[in-house]
Amino acid sequence: MMAASVKKRLVALLGSSLKNCLEKGKFELAAPPPSIEVEMTKDTSHGDYASNIAMVLASQARKPPRQIAELLGEQIEDRDHLLDEVEIAGPGFLNFFIKEHIWTTLLQDVDSLQEQFGTNNIGQGKRVQVEFVSANPTGPLHIGHARGAVIGDVMANILTASGYNVHREYYINDAGNQMNNLGTSVLLRYLELLGKTVEFPDNIYQGDYIRDIAEQIMEKYGDTYVNRDDDEAVRFFTDYAASMILDEIKNDLKAFGIVFDEYFSERELYKDDGVARLLEDLKARGFIYREEDTLWFRTTDFGDEKDRVVVRKNGEPTYFAADIAYHKNKFDRGFDTVIDVWGADHHGYMPRVYGGIQALGFNKDSLKIVLVQLVNLLRDGKPLAMSTRSGEFVTMKEVIDEVGRDAARYNFLMRRSDSHLDFDLELAKKQSNENPVYYVQYAHARICSMIRLAVDRNFSIPRYDETDFSRLTLPEEVMLIKVITRYPEVIEGAALSLEPHRLTFYLNELAGIFHSYYNKHKVVSDDLALSKARLFLVNSIRMVLNNALNLLGVSTPEKM
RNA sequence: GCGCCCAUGGCUCAGCUGGAUAGAGCGCCGGACUACGAAUCCGGAUGUCGGAGGUUCGAAUCCUCCUGGGCGCGCCA
Numbered sequence: 001m002m003a004a005s006v007k008k009r010l011v012a013l014l015g016s017s018l019k020n021c022l023e024k025g026k027f028e029l030a031a032p033p034p035s036i037e038v039e040m041t042k043d044t045s046h047g048d049y050a051s052n053i054a055m056v057l058a059s060q061a062r063k064p065p066r067q068i069a070e071l072l073g074e075q076i077e078d079r080d081h082l083l084d085e086v087e088i089a090g091p092g093f094l095n096f097f098i099k100e101h102i103w104t105t106l107l108q109d110v111d112s113l114q115e116q117f118g119t120n121n122i123g124q125g126k127r128v129q130v131e132f133v134s135a136n137p138t139g140p141l142h143i144g145h146a147r148g149a150v151i152g153d154v155m156a157n158i159l160t161a162s163g164y165n166v167h168r169e170y171y172i173n174d175a176g177n178q179m180n181n182l183g184t185s186v187l188l189r190y191l192e193l194l195g196k197t198v199e200f201p202d203n204i205y206q207g208d209y210i211r212d213i214a215e216q217i218m219e220k221y222g223d224t225y226v227n228r229d230d231d232e233a234v235r236f237f238t239d240y241a242a243s244m245i246l247d248e249i250k251n252d253l254k255a256f257g258i259v260f261d262e263y264f265s266e267r268e269l270y271k272d273d274g275v276a277r278l279l280e281d282l283k284a285r286g287f288i289y290r291e292e293d294t295l296w297f298r299t300t301d302f303g304d305e306k307d308r309v310v311v312r313k314n315g316e317p318t319y320f321a322a323d324i325a326y327h328k329n330k331f332d333r334g335f336d337t338v339i340d341v342w343g344a345d346h347h348g349y350m351p352r353v354y355g356g357i358q359a360l361g362f363n364k365d366s367l368k369i370v371l372v373q374l375v376n377l378l379r380d381g382k383p384l385a386m387s388t389r390s391g392e393f394v395t396m397k398e399v400i401d402e403v404g405r406d407a408a409r410y411n412f413l414m415r416r417s418d419s420h421l422d423f424d425l426e427l428a429k430k431q432s433n434e435n436p437v438y439y440v441q442y443a444h445a446r447i448c449s450m451i452r453l454a455v456d457r458n459f460s461i462p463r464y465d466e467t468d469f470s471r472l473t474l475p476e477e478v479m480l481i482k483v484i485t486r487y488p489e490v491i492e493g494a495a496l497s498l499e500p501h502r503l504t505f506y507l508n509e510l511a512g513i514f515h516s517y518y519n520k521h522k523v524v525s526d527d528l529a530l531s532k533a534r535l536f537l538v539n540s541i542r543m544v545l546n547n548a549l550n551l552l553g554v555s556t557p558e559k560m
Numbered sequence: 561g562c563g564c565c566c567a568u569g570g571c572u573c574a575g576c577u578g579g580a581u582a583g584a585g586c587g588c589c590g591g592a593c594u595a596c597g598a599a600u601c602c603g604g605a606u607g608u609c610g611g612a613g614g615u616u617c618g619a620a621u622c623c624u625c626c627u628g629g630g631c632g633c634g635c636c637a
Binding site: 312 | 577
């Protein structure tokens with residue numbers, strides 16, 4: 001059974017205190033009470049937690065904030081004896097000083113939950129789809145895709161750990177002009193290989209992988225297609241190439257530790273005239289109009305800067321038309337929340353997609369679009385030029401092969417996703433203090449090493465009930481305990497804000513406090529009870545490091 | 561030109577959804593292994609939070625304008 005967090009218990013205490021005040025007529029409110037916020041303090045001289053509720057209430061209660069704080073403080077009924085002291089400070093903060101032994105009681109969760117420690121149930125089983133990567137199968141994944149891939153993957157992990165029922169999906173854009181370009185590119189290369197003189201237009205894909213696929217087709221089918229440049233031939237080359245490339249994409253993702261529940265093909269949407277029927281539906285709802293042989297969606301109704309074409313003059317639906325159908329499909333599958341992870345270069349596309357789902361009657365809030373800024377790939381501080389079409393790019397696979405999966409993943413998680421990221425290959429490769437992933441992994445390995453030593457000396461990791469926590473009196477130990485017990489809140493916050501980077505920052509903090517503690521104090525000593533208590537503590541740290549790194553998809557080495 | 565995002569120590573970035581004296585890492589200088597792993601630790605300097613107004617008990621955070629950067633503005637995806 002998970003213990004309620006101290007924060008939640010304080011919120012509850014304040015809630016009933018407020019109720020008492022109102023019932024006893026200590027003050028009156030002109031409006032319904034706002035939700036009560038309790039925050040961890042930055043400075044321990046302000047206690048462990050603080051609430052600003054008195055200041056928030058001041059204007060509607062028409063009393064000075066400090067007076068409100070006094071009244072609230074008096075009416076707190078601390079039946080569980082959580083508190084040493086409630087202090088009124090500054091302009092009207094209520095500062096809570098928690099009894100020290102309360103913290104150690106929270107460590108019971110680490111012992112009883114083990115690998116599950118840190119999980120929560122804010123999701124309550126709600127179904128969430130996370131759609132990410134979704135690169136066209138026109139070439140291998142490159143470094144920019146890698147960042148979105150990791151962020152989407154870890155976000156999905158965090159949501160799973162928060163009680164959501166998560167579905168990971170990759171949308172394959174395999175139905176547009178770019179695909180025809182791909183087919184044509186391979187066809188032309190194929191013809192060239194067979195000795196034909198061919199001209200390559202500018203918009204053709206030129207990477208080596210195009211040539212590889214052309215060679216493969218040549219080996220398999222000889223010159224079967226040499227005199228055919230008709231639509232059917234192009235379609236064959238397109239399908240063949242797309243399938244090869246998609247397989248490679250799947251392999252690369254797998255090597256990066258990323259596995260999808262579903263690869264959803266854009267072509268699915270066209271089956272049974274799905275897109276056409278959707279457009280009819282929208283037309284019936286009055287959002288579609290015709291102008292000069294094209295069909296327009298009135299996205300300006302939803303704040304877009306101009307209306308968008310859904311069916312071109314040549315009669316073909318646009319990518320956008322399919323995308324509305326796709327989002328409808330998502331909601332029809334019963335997801336409560338749909339999350340799209342996009343490259344930030346698509347941000348201008350957001351209003352029309354939000355418009356699309358609203359036109360269909362879905363709630364705007366049920367779609368969350370997370371933008372991931374593009375990555376600048378550097379080597380020794382110098383930028384590497386990249387362009388998919390010209391074939392000059394560093395693939396995701398090359399990056400993983402060069403710097404390693406752990407370092408690559410961790411590097412992508414060290415910044416908030418909407419912030420630009422410089423990814424320096426040489427820096428990411430360094431096994432040094434410039435590379436935070438090793439800092440955290442080293443803490444884990446160090447603890448494992450310590451435990452090995454302790455076991456050699458016939459210690460065992462004590463259970464919670466066998467541990468004498470009164471021996472953990474050092475300030476560093478109290479600090480460590482507090483940071484450990486904060487871990488579940490970090491996950492909850494990361495899940496609510498869809499911000500995976502919070503975990504890496506937390507891990508760096510935890511590892512830092514541990515390393516410092518380690519250098520200052522000996523865990524395994526002649527003092528049996530003390531050693532056991534400290535072993536329990538460091539093993540709890542190990543557990544948190546293990547659980548958090550698992551969520552990040554980063555390994556937890558026992559030796560380095 | 562219009563729209564979106566960003567601007568925080570020398571550099572790279574956090575800042576928990578408006579809280580108290582704005583924090584890390586790197587870099588720089590000086591120290592710590594006959595002690596559970598030195599990929600570690602300890603000590604030392606650095607800020608008009610791009611600028612100007614506004615909102616309120618309180619602003620790096622919210623609103624307006626300006627400056628400087630990134631991206632977008634296809635019947636491409």
